[in-house]
Amino acid sequence: MLDSTSAQVPTLSLADQAGDPDGFAAAFGESFERFGFAIVADHGVPQDxxxxxxxxxxxxxxxxxxxxxxxFVAGGGGARGYTPFKTEIAKDAKHVDLKEFWHIGRELPAGHRYADTMAPNIWPTRPEGFKDTFLELFTAFDRAGDRLLSAIARHLGLAPDWFDPAVKDGNSVLRLLHYPPIPADAEGVRAGAHEDINLITLLLGAEEAGLELLDRATGQWLAIRPPEGAMVVNVGDMLQRLTNHVLPSTTHRVVNPPVERRGHSRYSMPFFLHPAPDFLIETLPQTISAENPNRYPQPITAHDYLHQRLVEIGLIKG
Incomplete structure (x- = not known):
């Protein structure tokens, strides 16, 4: 699988945004329109x-x-804490994914208005520094996400801060992923072909081979090979719906490595950036035209949309 064609997704520097916000937004938006993906270096999340x-x-x-x-919280939809190996399945897939994961969400103060829809975090007693590390990382991802959403807003002709109220106290999730070693004859793949649910996903760990996107132009699977330390960013279904498919949510997967590498684990850390539960996903007027009529005349809240999708991927019962 490692010899698959590489996707020509450009690598952009988020550091360029400060000096030329319109130029960065144009390049970022063009990559999203073409691939549904972008690669972002200099993203501001500290290497240490x-x-x-x-x-x-x-x-x-x-x-x-x-x-x-x-x-593991039975019936919790994997919202927080641990989800065991072979639990999640891609929509319409035949085999469950060969992975286990841990979810960390936003820490809300007591009595917060979203407390009934956003579960509290679950913290393990070990490793000892786990909570401090991932609260810090969650905040760093949040900051990077805000900067990228600002670029998306500019690209769409919106005010640069248009997304700020949408994602304030948003239901974002930091997922720690472990793909354990697998036998040569394993059924299924590490992560079946799927699209993400959220607005955008910010991913660390894609330097390890396996991530592929489905090129809509050719129907080919293309490998994503970012430079070391860069972040892979992709469009989620909520943003696709909001933009009437102007920014497409691209199908992607994590394929199994060659036989000689199957004894090795693979780790990755995606940050699924979500709006607040009561954010109304309503098609942006500037994305509707005679050539691109409104696909979603009926708006839906982010909470209701998330629930629908979690049922589809087997994390909660309908």
Missing amino acids: LITRAWRETEALFALPEAEKRAY
Whole structure:
């Protein structure tokens, strides 16, 4: 699988945004329109924090199975804490994904108006520095996400701060992913072909081979190979719906490595940037035209849309 054609997704520097916000927004938006993906270097998440997070992630998944399962919430939809190996399945897939993961969400103050729809975090007793590390990383992802949403807003002809109220106290999720070693004859793949649910996804860890996108122009699977330390960013279904498919949510997957690499684990850290639960996903007027009529005349809240999709991927019962 490692010899698959590489996607020609451009690598952009988020540092360019400060001096030329319109130029960065145009390049970022064009990459999203063509691929549904962009690669972003100089994203502002400190490397020492990322290094610490990888160390804590490996230590977490190395815990005994029984200890990890103590943090699994049955019926919780995987919203927080641990989700065991072979639980999630891509929409319409035949086999469950070969992965386990941990979810961290936003810390809300007591009595917050979203407390009934955004579950509290679950923190393991070990590794010892886990909570501090991932609260810090969540905040760093949040900041980077705000800057990228500002570029998207500019590209769409909106005010640069248009997304700010939409994502304030948003239901974003930081997912720690472990794809364990797999046998040569394993059924299924590490992550089946799927689209993300949220607005945008910010992904660390894609330097390890396996991530592929489906090119809509050719129907080919293309490997994504970002430079070391860069972040892969992609459009989620909520943003696709909001923009009437002007910014497309591209199908992607994580394929199994060659036989000689199947004894190795793979780790990644996607940050699924969500709006607040009561944000109304309503087609932006400037994305509707005679050639591109409104696909979604009926708006829906982010909370209701998320619930629909979690049912589809098997994390909650309908």
